Amino acid sequence: MMKTDSTKDTSIERFPRPAVAVDLVIFTVLDTDLKILLIQRGQAPHEGDWALPGGFVRVGDGVIEQGESVEEAAHRELEEETGLPRGAAYLEQLYTFGDPYRDPRMRVISIAWYALVRPDLAPLVTAGSDAAAASWCSLSELPPLAFDHNHIVQTAIERIRGKIDYAPVAFELVPPTFTVAELRQVFEAIHATAYDRGNFRRRFKRMLDNGLIEQAPGKRQTASKPARVYRFNRRH
Amino acid sequence: MMKTDSTKDTSIERFPRPAVAVDLVIFTVLDTDLKILLIQRGQAPHEGDWALPGGFVRVGDGVIEQGESVEEAAHRELEEETGLPRGAAYLEQLYTFGDPYRDPRMRVISIAWYALVRPDLAPLVTAGSDAAAASWCSLSELPPLAFDHNHIVQTAIERIRGKIDYAPVAFELVPPTFTVAELRQVFEAIHATAYDRGNFRRRFKRMLDNGLIEQAPGKRQTASKPARVYRFNRRH
């Protein structure tokens, strides 16, 4: 007996299909605190509740036009929801959530993504066209969210915590030039623990030696002694 | 102006929807070689070509019945394609591939998963009901696959390579009891590099001290000196 494979039979074209959405967990670090962008819903269900920004993937009307890729959908939604231009934020696919009844109206499968927005760009987001309904929310005071969005946020936090130590994603959460302390605060915000200043400095030094970061001109004004500033080196 | 969010408007229910499939990259290690399970397609498009096993997510016909979860769909397909009972293999979501025209007939978004099958169970798979069209294929001799399946396989390999060193997934690719050398060969197959025997032994010893693995009764017969056997300890 031959088993079904992903394109067994063209009659499958008539089978019921789910709606497919992208949802975004958009992180930034403000005031040494990890925050995500929430949207207040204007329609039922969950009207008035907070939720993750997102939208449906644009699918063409059939064979001739198949629409946008899911990556394109995620980038487009990120741009629409934040007002930031493409490439201003780091975007990565997280997980696809597809439990039945996660949306009471119909079957919706949601491809979740997370994005990292630099703190110097974060204020521009709330000042954007959707200001009234969008807000940066500290994880410590996260409200109950619509649908399974709390679960999605939880998954995103676990992902970023696991990734920050071995992938250069922390640089997406600091300004273009940054001090040792500023980068350390990003790590502390994400891991929600304090780091030894001296030890982190040595770790920073290794990144400097590897060429991952380099010193930038100028100094950062602080409450006391001005600090040297560095920049991320995308090559090597 | 209010922005679109994932459930803005119920009129969205009438928008065109994509078909949603699950595709599986099923790994095992046979003869110190990392292999994946391929299916030979019986229908167009790509008839006769090799492809990943998979199938469509079952979506109910609307509001009342919304069908199975995507996790359920992946487990079901794994069971159907391999004949192995639930829980016999490790299964984890990989990435969702959704480029337009990846299937020429219609818009298909595929949620890819990878599975790890123990080598003692792998022979049962090819002996299953779909034997004529299923085959374990060495990665070194992977043929061109249908659709974007080569790309999916590539992504799966990168994932498992990155994960084996910090997550206890190697134990899903050895028999219930295993020797130090057997576990080492799994690492070597996945990373495609040789490991120092002495050093790997020390690493193994640490896992033993941590309680991650424990000694099992009996010895494994080899070409020379019989080796001690161990088992994975799922607790702690």
Place this chain on the structure above:
DNA sequence: TCAAAAGTGTTTCTCGTACACCCATGT
């Protein structure tokens, strides 16, 4: 001059890597 934050030094432990060597067993 004092607090605050930048920046340095020291010590200890764990772990990865390289490499040499001994031991038990089947042929």
Place this chain on the structure above:
DNA sequence: ACATGGGTGTACGAGAAACACTTTTGA
């Protein structure tokens, strides 16, 4: 007896962790 693979020892270096210390600045 000898090859094969199991099992052990040693030495070096990178890096995580704990903690004490010095230096530079603004107020």
